[in-house]
Amino acid sequence: MSTLKGMTTMVLTAEDVDKAAEWYSDLLGIAPYFRQPEEGPAAYVEFRIGADEDELGIMNRAYAPEGTTAGSSSITYWYVDDVEAALAKLLAHGATTHMPVTPRGPEFVTASVIDPFGNVLGLMYSPHWSGQH
Structure with a gap:
């Protein structure tokens, strides 16, 4: 039995999640399907990409684990x-x-x-x- 069974979500970080979401929306031709919080500056957004609907998340760098750059x-x-x-x-x-x-x-x-x-x-x-x- 494999320990790693497949990718669930790739999470990137950005200082400005809304700006990153706009850049990725333009690149991918789709909008994020999930945004948190729904109002105000985004702390996290998520896209579904490709036939398998792989998840690409963008999280505010402030919430990344300590030491993450x-x-x-x-x-x-x-x-x-x-x-x-x-x-x-x-x-x-x-x-x-x-x-x-x-x-x-x-x-x-x-x-x-x-x-x-x-x-x-x-x-x-x-x-x-x-x-x-």
Whole structure:
């Protein structure tokens, strides 16, 4: 039995959650489905992305565990059909390159960016993932 059974929610942090939500809404073409609190400055928002409705949350950095800083040494990779095209779209939206497009083996390609709020987002094309969806 696997300890890690699948991703539930990837949580990014930002000083201004509303500004981050607007940036991600523009990038993804969808609005958050959840916002807390409902009125006033947001402390947390959440999007559902892709066929599996994976959850992407954005939390106010003030609520992050002590010692947490912008960005992370851990990278969550999101499946994309075309890493180069996805990277170009993110860069056009104001992200910066963290790691360029990198072949990782037969048919595996990755890249990563830093969003305008200091979070690392990984992009991956994997034939194992695409074959299941």
